[in-house]
Amino acid sequence: MTELAELADQLDAADPLAHVRDRFLLPEGVIYLDGNSLGPLPAAVPPVLEDVVHRQWGTDLIRSWNDNDWWESPLRVGDAVGALIGAAPGQVVAGDSTSVQLFTALSAACDLRPDRSLLVTDPEHFPTDRYLADSVARLHGREVRRVAPADLPDFLASHGDRVAAISYSPVDFRTGELHDMAALTSAAHEVGALAVWDLCHAAGAMPVHLDDLGVDFAVGCGYKFLSGGPGAPAFLYAAARHHDSWRTPLHGWTGHAEPFGLAADYVPAPGIARARIGTPPILSLLALEAALSAFDGVDLAQVRAKSLSLTGFFLRCAEDLLAPEGFEPITPTNPDIRASQVSLRHPHAYGLIQALATQGVIADMRAPDVLRFGVNALYTSHQDVLAATTHLHRTITTSDYDPTPNRPGAVT
């Protein structure tokens, strides 16, 4: 047994979360390192969906809005997500897509800072975040400035009094670098700006402390580390201190103070409920709720510790096996600023990811040349990491892949 294999065995044997892997229905013969794009199927989901479809929809029909509490599900699931991101109950709603929730968050931030002309976001932010910032800025008559996180303190020092809000992610989705949520949130608040965070690559992957950090708004998706299913509903956090004054741009009937009153004019519901928009997609929403039960009794500090062990071990394997073959790790070795993925740069990223898939190792790539491997402490083992890097080493050394030019990859 090689040294790496021994190490993997030791680390897996000491893993306090090893039993959680049974909460996922992972296919035989597959090493799944793309849960940061689409989480795998939690075992709790199929029986819940069976019940939702046959009993709740099929038998109870319309009565399920009350009898099976469909009506409250966006708030109930919101609170369940909130428990994973440091949000006390009553501040998170689940529903719609991350894009729609971002639109709401950024629009609300503009309304809360009517006299400030700038929205500031990350030039390396995930595309939808950049596009939505542009869209909100147009409709609210603001300007977008794209400022790298490292440059943000300087920018705020000179332009801070004009900034309505900053919009960042704690995780660079390409490199897996962590940005300092606490420092950037404080920097925004010091100049009177609001802080909006996109938690797509953080929620469920590490502890997040929204209330403690005083974050104003946050959004995220349900289908990455929360494993809520393809296109699972997103979520929106709005800090309670804004609940008396914030304004949402999408005045749907379910966010009305009296949704069944059929009133002529919109009167927002109190609290987070005003961020409800239209009728929520119940099948997808209750699948997400079932998926979240995979976190029952799981300590996010343990999740973080294991995630760092997995990515640290991945970087070790990469150093031994892959760096000599031309792979350049671009994920920080410093665990303080490393999220739950490892990214490697290689000019044949596309062909290599395709070749790995034929061997049952599922990862993804991001244009133009990044191979991306996501680990999830709830089900990834160190042996998985060793197997993936070993397959990649064999693929590159045997040239058993298609060295076509890189092409855009799969869904984020």
Place this chain on the structure above:
Amino acid sequence: MTELAELADQLDAADPLAHVRDRFLLPEGVIYLDGNSLGPLPAAVPPVLEDVVHRQWGTDLIRSWNDNDWWESPLRVGDAVGALIGAAPGQVVAGDSTSVQLFTALSAACDLRPDRSLLVTDPEHFPTDRYLADSVARLHGREVRRVAPADLPDFLASHGDRVAAISYSPVDFRTGELHDMAALTSAAHEVGALAVWDLCHAAGAMPVHLDDLGVDFAVGCGYKFLSGGPGAPAFLYAAARHHDSWRTPLHGWTGHAEPFGLAADYVPAPGIARARIGTPPILSLLALEAALSAFDGVDLAQVRAKSLSLTGFFLRCAEDLLAPEGFEPITPTNPDIRASQVSLRHPHAYGLIQALATQGVIADMRAPDVLRFGVNALYTSHQDVLAATTHLHRTITTSDYDPTPNRPGAVT
């Protein structure tokens, strides 16, 4: 056998759509007249969802975006809906909620008519339509005028050159009265305004001719007459002639011309695809797609004919059994202006609907005093109608219900 029972038998015996009822899993002992709020479970849905969950998500995982064509599903399902509303392929996208789609449609209409200050909508429109019009008007710097359909021609004659768009539904969701889509669309176009239609209560219930009428934008939900499941994704129609010039307010990454290119700036996809926003809720979306197969081989002219037969028979039963007991039908007797529901006014609507439910007759109410009975030609029989009205007659004559003051009812 009574005369009404004989008539019901005759009408059901001659029903060319009787066999379609088997495409729905209707619970035993229930007469379901609330499909205009939530359609029942189509038999095609459970096996498809089983496949989507276990094979597509559970086994194929992230690869399903390509291998099981999840990526194209919003457009594919959009085209399937389009076939039911008179839209040639490439003009309808499925996803999000009706509220979000309305926001997109009304915002796009404002952008296409930048110099016109008014959005005109129906004072009796469904609440979300009114609230979204207000919301879009605020963000685009326009004013909303609420004008009843009957008054619209006069209003347009005097203010038409200031109107950017009109936003109406062909069906009054309370009374079931049909408004004249052709006439109102033409009236809007004559003054250079755009026509936006909400088809929630029309799609799947009757033929709709969006292309032929020259409608500009239309939206609708998937969970009423399309029976796509609770909160099923909505749809948006944008006429092809606007595809070179329209602008959507929610610039999500899936609507980008190169969604995997991770470009810094938003470049809209050609055609209807730019109305895609975020990652769609695949479970709910593919359930809707399966549900639409209930329309396979079904002629919407037959659907309309049977729907009118059902509502006509309902009004006949109401006249004989219910009018003498104080129920006032508010649905038009003229079939030309009658949609696929019958509404009765009674001061004890709430208690009566509750009492009916205990007898297995599911209908709903709308504040303050409307009992609403939706029929769906795909599964409702004339015997269902007779049984429902007979139950209601028995309930009122035996006073076997709670005559509490009316309260807001269930979900639309």
